[in-house]
Amino acid sequence: MIVEWFRHLFIPCRPEVRDLGYLRELLAIEGRAARCRPHWRSHLENCRSLILEAASACPNKGKVLVLGSGLLLDIPLAELSASFGQVVLTDIFHLPPVRRALKIHPNVRAVDADVTGTVAEVHRLTRTRDRCPLPRVAPDLFLDEGFDLVVSANILSQLPVLLLQRLDQRLALEEEEMEAFARGLLEEHLAWLGRFPGQVCLITDLKWQSVTLGQTLEDEDALFGVTVPATGRTWYWNIAPSPEYSADYDRRNLVLGVKDLRAGE
Numbered sequence: 001m002i003v004e005w006f007r008h009l010f011i012p013c014r015p016e017v018r019d020l021g022y023l024r025e026l027l028a029i030e031g032r033a034a035r036c037r038p039h040w041r042s043h044l045e046n047c048r049s050l051i052l053e054a055a056s057a058c059p060n061k062g063k064v065l066v067l068g069s070g071l072l073l074d075i076p077l078a079e080l081s082a083s084f085g086q087v088v089l090t091d092i093f094h095l096p097p098v099r100r101a102l103k104i105h106p107n108v109r110a111v112d113a114d115v116t117g118t119v120a121e122v123h124r125l126t127r128t129r130d131r132c133p134l135p136r137v138a139p140d141l142f143l144d145e146g147f148d149l150v151v152s153a154n155i156l157s158q159l160p161v162l163l164l165q166r167l168d169q170r171l172a173l174e175e176e177e178m179e180a181f182a183r184g185l186l187e188e189h190l191a192w193l194g195r196f197p198g199q200v201c202l203i204t205d206l207k208w209q210s211v212t213l214g215q216t217l218e219d220e221d222a223l224f225g226v227t228v229p230a231t232g233r234t235w236y237w238n239i240a241p242s243p244e245y246s247a248d249y250d251r252r253n254l255v256l257g258v259k260d261l262r263a264g265e
């Protein structure tokens with residue numbers, strides 16, 4: 001905990017990445033992944049093998065883009081680097097150990113960017129406590145860079161989480177306005193994915209559940225009512241087995257993996 005706190009204080013990053021909790025969250029995921037390694041294994045293997053299937057179905061292997069690369073836990077980086085000419089990883093922030101690990105792959109580039117186009121504005125609104133309408137942005141990053149494969153890697157459901165937390169702390173907004181903002185982020189991400197000319201692979205939480213002794217205590221829609229236009233395959237990610245989050249129940253996510261979003265499967 002103390003080490004995590006020091007790292008949070010001293011890792012250099014953009015103000016919104018620290019203030020809105022993105023850096024804290026990346027450090028927390030790093031810790032949880034280490035503590036819950038055996039419980040996360042099947043989820044991480046499912047993600048990696050789906051991404052490799054998507055890659056092998058891709059006729060051209062010039063460039064691949066990964067959205068939500070984070071700590072690279074669910075990304076088969078060595079294989080992507082070996083089979084594609086260029087690999088571009090995007091996350092709001094890449095931790096220094098992740099950047100160091102990339103040095104052995106000369107064709108891999110990490111780009112720190114907000115894929116929603118709203119984070120800086122939400123940061124500004126919540127600092128000035130400005131009651132302007134919440135932003136809705138159609139992202140256009142990377143669209144004209146000729147990617148043969150785009151992988152949205154466990155990022156979709158995460159896009160609203162920290163923004164909503166901050167908005168809730170700082171601005172007394174109506175629940176409907178917050179929910180419409182969250183839905184807008186998800187709809188715009190899906191619309192953006194649909195505008196890439198190459199193949200798109202999507203991995204996302206569908207549900208966040210609390211379970212104990214085979215009983216579901218809570219079953220929350222991770223996508224705010226937004227539906228993904230695809231079937232794909234599903235599995236559970238045992239993200240926080242007891243007592244990680246609670247002594248009384250486990251937290252698990254129902255995850256959807258879609259190899260080819262345009263084909264819907």
Ligand SMILES: C[S@@+](CC[C@H](N)C(=O)[O-])C[C@H]1O[C@@H](n2cnc3c(N)ncnc32)[C@H](O)[C@@H]1O
Pocket residue numbers: 022026068069070071072073074075090091092093113114115116117119153154155158159
């Ligand atoms: C569940 S993690 C994904 C895990 C990651 N694929 C891995 O293997 O470590 C969600 C990721 O989304 C990133 N993220 C959340 N909001 C973002 C945004 N607006 N722009 C870019 N990345 C964002 C987080 O920083 C985090 O790394």
